[in-house]
Amino acid sequence: MNNWPGRGLALLVAGTFFMENLDGTIIATAAPRMAASFGVPSPAISTTMTAYLITLAVGIPASGWLAGRFGTRAVFGSAIVIFTVASGLCALSTSLPMLIGMRVLQGLGGAMMVPVGRLAVLRTTDKRDLVRAIAYLTWPGLIAPVLAPALGGLVVAYASWRWIFVVNIPLGVIAGVLAARMVPSDRATDQSALDWLGFLLTGISMAGLVAGTQYVGDAHINWAAVSVALGIGLAAGVLAIWQLLRSPHPLMDLRTLRVRTYRVSTFGGSVFRAMITAVPFLLPLLFQDAFGWSPIRAGLVVVAVFVGNIGIKPFTTPLMRRFGFRGPLLASVAGTIASLVACGLITAHTPLWLILLVLCVSGVFRSTGFTAYNTIQFADIDRAEVRSANTLASTTQQLAAGLGVAAGALALRIGVPVAGTSGTGAYQVAFFILAACMLLCVVETLRLPPNAGDHVSRARPKLSSSDASR
Incomplete structure (x- = not known):
């Protein structure tokens, strides 16, 4: 691994991915302090999270076209600058409307920063190094949602909420300097006009779907708002697919x-990501609302998932080199289902060491599954199709992450009448529902041929087009 030339660039992009993911979730813990600072109710702060996530969702589809039109290095560097400046302005915000506006600006930077950074890695990585590259790019998506509650709790307990954004400034400056040195200089390769209709329809669809899923997570659901948002999102999505299929220069090429x-990785991996994303949302609520733990204790216990993520990371690449993709994927899905069931069986009387063990093991399967899905997704994609495939993958991943929180909230609400209580029983039902949904991943993975992606994981000859396609 020491001889792999792309490691530095992959780590740089992973760092920016971590910043973007962390800022999407860390505010939840600091909401009461932020609300007191602005003189508004705590639930009002959720609009800053929604604004950020919607901006990400709307902006990501255009990232591929921007990279082709202006060059990967120029767009990636500009995105880091926008994200960093917006972070500083968030810290300086004196009112809730100002913070919301700066979060939108921050989301615009993040929408370009991560997809374009990953595109730079994919374009400069040989197929034989793809497993290692994706392993580096995967960990931020695993770690950030898990660390966010603990970091947010520590910041709120010992410093001002503004430090949540201030820490991005030195990190952004360092990332910008490194990007100028590490990202290869490339010329604009796409002079086609932006598919404005596709962008508009895709943006409306993503905004509606993300907004609707965010409303589902509210303490008091406005079902009318949820129905309208999801209805608009789905209708615009159907029209967007129609436009993308007929456009000579589509925003995203669905033919991939x-x-x-x-x-299989796009659909099955999206379900896997959504269900996994729901876990860091449900666990802190279980520990605080049902067990009566403090926010700091709840956040620190959830960090056990992070330990499992990191602990298995040195072994994910050798596992795929040895067993390919299909076996590790099935094992990861089965292990994740088992860990979700185990989370549902946790009670206030469960020994702490056993809770930590369950969460650590769940982190192991999360890490292996994410790495396998994200790697095999690009195993059979030709270099000429990487840009469009990366844009579509980034868009679906962002949507899946938003759907995950909504799925967790909805499962919990279903659990209350089923269990007859809002206590531990409701969370038990919620985790069982998530485990049942994960069975869809088993079905998708079984559709893969046993040798799928072997030319990437084991450096074997590439599958024929008939094997790789429908």
Whole structure:
């Protein structure tokens, strides 16, 4: 691994990915302090999270076109600058409307920063190094949602909430300097006009779906708002698909879904990501609301998932080198289902060491599954199709992450009448529902041929087009 030339760039992009993911969730813990600072109710702060996530969702589809039109290094560097400046302005915000506006600006930077950074890595990585590259790019998405409650709790307990954003400034400056040195200089390769209709329809669809899923997570659900948002999102999504299929220069080329490994990873991986994303949302609520733990204790216990993520990381690449993708994927899905069931069986009387063990083991399967899905997704994608495939993958991943929190909130609400209580029983039902949804991943993974992606994981000859496609 020491001889791999792309490690530095992959680590740089992973660092920016971590910043973007962390800022999407860390505010939840600091909401009461932020609300007191602005003189508004605590629930009002959730609009800053929604604004950030919606901006990410709307902006990501255009990232591929921007990279092709202006060059990967120029767009990636500009995105880091926008994200960093916006972070500083968030810290200086004197009112809630100002903070919301700066979060939108921050979301615009993040929408370009992560997808374009990953595109730079994919374009400069040989197929034989793809497993290692994706392993580096995967950990931020695993770690940030888990660390956010603990970091947010520590910041609120010992410093001002403004430090949540201030810490991004030195990190952003360092990332910007490194990007200028590490990202290869490339010329604009796409002079086609932006597919404005596709961008508009896709943006409306993503905004509606993300907003609707955010409303589901509210303490008091406004079902009318949820129905309108999701209805608009779904209708615009259907029209967006129609436009993307007929446009000569689509914002995202849906024809990449004809590649079997890409299609299975996109659909099955989205379900996996959504269900996994719900866990860091449910666990702190279980520990605080049902067990009566403090926010700091709850956040620190959830960090056990992070320990599992990191602990298995040195072994994920050798596992795929040895067993390919299909076996580790099935094992990861099965292990995740088992860990979700185990989380549902946790009670206030469960020994702390056993809770930590369950969460640590769940982190192991999360890490292995994410790395396998994200790697095989690009195993059979030709270099000429990487840009469009990366844009579509980033868009679906962002949507899946938003759907995950909504899925957790909805499962919990279903659990209350089923269990007859809002206590531990409701959370038990919620985790069992998530485990049942994960069975869809088993079905998708079983559709893969046993040798899927072997040319990437084991450096074997590439599958024929008939094997890789429908």
